[in-house]
Amino acid sequence: MDTHLTIEIYSSSTQLPNNWNDLAVDNVFLRKEYLEILEKSAPNNMSCHFIGFFNEEKIVGIALSQFLDLNKLESFGERDKCIKTSVRNIIFKNFCSHVLIIGNNMLSGQNAYYFSDSIDKIHALKTLKIASEQLKSLFLKKGFKVHITTFKDFSKEEMPNFQLAGFQDSYQFSTQPNMLFDIPDHWKKEQDYIDTLSKKYRDQYKRARKKAEGIVKRKMNLEEIIKHEDTIYELYHHVAKNAHFNTFFLPKNHFRTFKESLKDKFLFYGYFLDEKLIGFNTIIKNGEVMDTYFLGYDDTIQREKMLYLNMLYDIVAYSINKGFKEIVFARTALEIKSSVGAKPQEMFGFMKHSNSIIDLAIDKVFCYLDPEVVWQERNPFK
Template sequence: MNTDTTYKIYPAVSEVPTNWDTIAHSNIFLSTAYLKALEKSAPANMICHYIGLFQNQELVGIALSQFLDLNKVGSFGERDNCLKTSVRNFVFKNFSSHVLFIGNNMLTGQNAYALLDTISNTDAVALLFQASEALKEIFRKKRLKIHLTVFKDFSETETEYFKTPDFASFYRFTTQPNMVFDIPESWQHETDYIQALTKKYRDQYKRSHKKAEAIQKKKFSLDDIQAHNPVINRLYENVAKNAPFNTFFLADNHFYKLKKLLKDQFLFYGYFLDDKLIGFNTLIKNGTAIDTYFLGYDEEHQREKMLYLNMLYDMVAYSINKGFSKIVFARTALEIKSSIGAKPQEMYGYIRHSNPLVNRHIARLFKSLEPETLWQERNPFK
């Protein structure tokens, strides 16, 4: 590694270098606007730090770290009530409750760092390893022992940067893939998408839209989000608590702060039935890509009106009509996302336990604790 490279850790967004955003331009999730929103509305069990990478005292890279205290999560997920879930929850609470992420545990994809061309990825990852060790010491002084250190999410190509002695004791893992919809350049309008579907999936599209005929969709302003905030939080929690596994829950003001700081880059859509808010979804513009963010819905209407599927179709329509190149649908609900055209992209992470004895068995432990997802990939196109 270049001996003139160093790092610096910042505890607040207000303290990062003034030219931070010149590097963050390629990823909104590393921009000061997003990081400020996260800082002001982070989950109750999360502490963020911001890492500057320097070469000859010039800022050449930026990164995000998140500390999560799983002891403060009331429920890891209520959907699966079985012995394996109980064992997993016990292990996390007692042996792996303090987790340090280099990256963003709230998102899927490489949102850990961004660089200028003047520093190599290998040098940057080496600096981030050093920074992770320094962060462990920062938390130790606060009497918080880090149990797990995790670097996430990286593509197969990006895993090459981790083939160094620093990461020899880390376990490379993969979980559910990132579901990504690449939009063909020739598509100009939603109708191009509908015409590309096979009859079976075009019928699914028509059937779902017919089910939702009575639903009105509204684009929310900042004031709308504030006015509907109690219902928004209830709908979000309904979905979050039914997830197979949770490491955090969003703060009550999260969407309000995002809209306030990201403005038109953050889109919030409410779905109404008889003037009652029954669901919502959110999108974030990230350069030429659309990232789907959190959503919520009333379970009764979701089933009856095929609400979730209609939300996915709405996301596809918006992204095509507005000229975006791809949609990042993230993890979860793999099969239904596959049925509307998203393709799986494997993502990898690196994990290490602070206890060497536990770490020797980390591969077996990780596989036994990771919720297994069985699904069938679909291809809706001709």
């Protein structure tokens, strides 16, 4: 098998080869349309590059990289106000503020690359590592020294290939799990889901639905998203700012840009009380998989109306009704997501610091990068 690969690094989606999407058939998050969204509405502390892998003239692999400048961040997350958080912020500013990610920091799951079956996967991963070194040189020329290089989010099954591709010199870490909800083939409507719940969780479902009485849920089109853009951003920003940890904040035009580019593949649901927008959630159709995306809500109403839990139930119902096979619920609010039926999938990655002394203690640095969340897994089914 001829596995001589060359690399092309693109700074704009307009430079991508015409047949780029041929390799992104199964993943909307590697398609040109999505990469254009990143270009037009990425967080202001993020810059993206797209990597093409070629065997002679033929494109045989595609990958995404994101560079984060954490010095531009207004906050790393304000929920935990303590000494540890202050120490974390000092460490970040001085030693970890320039992060190169091979993958997508805005999503959970393997959205880093796709390689054709015609090439050797281990050789492809070795070449991906070479691409990361080329990107570091590219940023150095621009005056940014990359502190940390990280490859994320991979399943346990993918780990042996990384080890064989020479990643032993990098710190292997495990992140918060990705919460996945499998939809059995025989479920055709929401009632099929409700019927499988144990009494305790069926009661939780009924209580949540009763609490939400008076709230009107509405699928919003592009014009409505633009009309409510200021409120949408306030609701999103409130939730994002109060997270345990943040490495970026979306710009105000992000959801509008998503709707313009992905159209019916991107669904935006607004939740209204007395005609006032009090919350929203977003979901993305990715083949047979439904990916949950960002949301926002008014915290005072959220608690009283169990709004977040109702959003999760709405996503489950929609995905069942429309014949999806799986929902990717990502890696926040783990316990409440498990209470509706999502199961944790352990995800792995690799990390290396450019300073060899700090790299010896990279496991300590990682504790600040991905603070551990203690949670209890639930099983809502009979």
